[in-house]
Amino acid sequence: MTRALVSVPPAAKRGEIVDVRAMIAHPMETGYRMGPNGAEIPRDIITRFVCTYDGAEVFSAEFFPAVSANPFVSFNLIATESGTLAFEWTDDKGQIETASAEIVVS
Amino acid sequence: MLGAVAAGACAALAGPAVLAQAAPRVVVIGGGFGGASLARALRREDPGISVALIEPNAHYTACPLSNAVIAGLRDMKAQHFGYAGIEADGITHVPQRAVRVEPEQRRVVLADEARLSYDRLVIAPGIDMRFDALPGYDASASQLMPHAWKAGEQTLLLRRQLEAMEDGGLVVISAPANPFRCPPGPYERASLIAHYLKAHKPRSKILILDAKDGFSKQRLFEAGWAALYPGMIEWVGLSFGGAVTGVDAGTRTLRTDFGEHRAMVANVIPPQRAGAIAALAGVADRTGWCPIDPVSFESRLVPNIHVIGDAAIGGAMPKSAFTANAQAKACASAVIALLRGRDPDEPKLINTCYSLLAPDYGISIAGVYTPQNGLLAEVGGAGGTSPLDAPASVRAEEAAYGEAWFQTITTEAFG
16 A cells, blocks of 8 residues: 655745645555565556646755665755645656645745 | 582682682573572582572562463562572572673672672563653553563552553553564554453453564464454554654554554553663664583683673573573583583573463464574474464363473573
8 A cells, every 4th residue: 555644834924934744654665666576566657746836846856776765855945825735656667646735835 | 519509609609719629600691591400500509609699689580471460460579589499509699780790800790799600691681661762661660560570679560550541541562673582572462451341340451562564473373352342452563663662651642654542551562671780781783682612601702701692692592581591591401511621512492482372272283493693593393382273172272381381491491
C-alpha cells in the first residue's frame, strides 16, 4: 500500500517562511538486488516529486535508485496567499500518487 | 590466595606492590545481570581469582517482567535482588560508584577517591537514557513522561499514571530506533497495559509511535493484539510518520514530522547509550556503545578492559538480560584464559527473549550467535520464533517458561 504524508502549517502570516514536509511510503527498489531465489528484483522507484502552490510549481525533485525507501522531502516556502499545496509523486510506470493541504494566509 | 579472599575489600583495595605475588585481580563494574553473572562465573570456574564487584545500589531491580509490574500483575519486590549470594561466593561487593578509570595504572577510581587495582576490568554498566537526543525530553521531562526503561521508581511512576488515568484516555508509547535495550519490550509493554486497560478502563486506547518500520516478533504481537485486544492498540511505524521528533512534557504532547499527539499517559522510551562509566573509561565510541572483540569481549579501544551486556556492540545479538548472562559466562572463561596465559576459546552464545501478551499468553524468539568477521553474527537456521498459529495451551506454556527462565537466571546471577 502506498501512502503519502504531508505537513503544512494550517495558518501563516503573509511573507512568513513556512516549513513543508512530505513523505511517501515506497520501497524504492533499486533493480540491482537479487531475491532469495537468485532472481533479479525489478526496479521500482519514484522518479519525480512536485509541489505546487495554487497551481504554480514551487518545488520539484528527481529521485534516483540511490534514494532511500520512504523518501522524505523537507523544504521552505514563503506564504503569499491562502490556497492549496498539492503534492505529486510519479513512479517508474507513470503511476501518480497525490496529496494536498490547505494553508490560510492572513 | 585464601587470605586475599577472606580479607575482602581490604585485599582488593590494597596497592599493587602488596598483591604483586597474589591472586590475579578482576574488578567488575556494574551489578546487573551481566556483572553479577560474570563475577560468580569467575569464582566458580577459577576460585584462585580475586573478584571485586563495584555496585553502589544495595540491591538490583530487574527489568525482565517489570512490564507486569506496570500492568499491576506483579509486585515490585519480586524484581529486587540483593548481593548477599555474591558475597557468600567470596566476591567483594564494593558499595560505591566508580567515577573514573585509569587504564595506564589499571585502576578504578571510586566516588570516595579510593583506588581499586585490577589485572582485568570488566565493565557491565547497562544503559543510560540519552537525554540530549529527543528535543524536550530530559531528566525532568521523564518525571512527567516516564521512560520506565530502567526498572525502579520510573516503573512505579508509569504504573501510578495508568492507575490515575480516566477511562477513555490515550496512552502513547514512543519506541526508539535500533539499537536499544530489550527489542520486544515496548510491544510487550503495550500488550500488558492493554490487558490492564481492558479490565479496568475498556474505552482507552494505546498508540505506539515507532522510529522503526518493523520490530521483534512483530507478526506474533500483531496476531496476539487482534485476538486479545481488538481495536485497542495502534502501531505507527517510521514510514507512516511514527518517529517522534520532539515532546512537550507539560502538555504530554508528542510531535512527529507530520502531526501531534496529546496523551493522557505518555511513555517515552528515548534513544540510549552505554552506561556513563563506559564513556569515562574511554571504551565507548561515537555511537555511544562499546566496540568489543567477539571472542574475548575485550574493548577494541582500551586494553585489559572487557565490556559485556547492553553496553557492548553485540553485532546481531540483542540487548537483553539473557544475552548479558550468556556473554558474562563466555567473557569469564576468556578472562580466566588470558590471566592464566591461554588463548580464549571461540564462544557460542544463545539468546532467548520471552514476551508476555497476557498473563497466560507468552511468545518467544531465540537465536544462536558466534564470532564472524569481528562481530557476533547469528548462526543461520539455529534460532526461531514461536509458531504463528498455536493453541492457547502453547501460549500458556511459553508464559510459564518465561517465568521459569526468570527464576533460573536470577538465581544464577544473584544466588
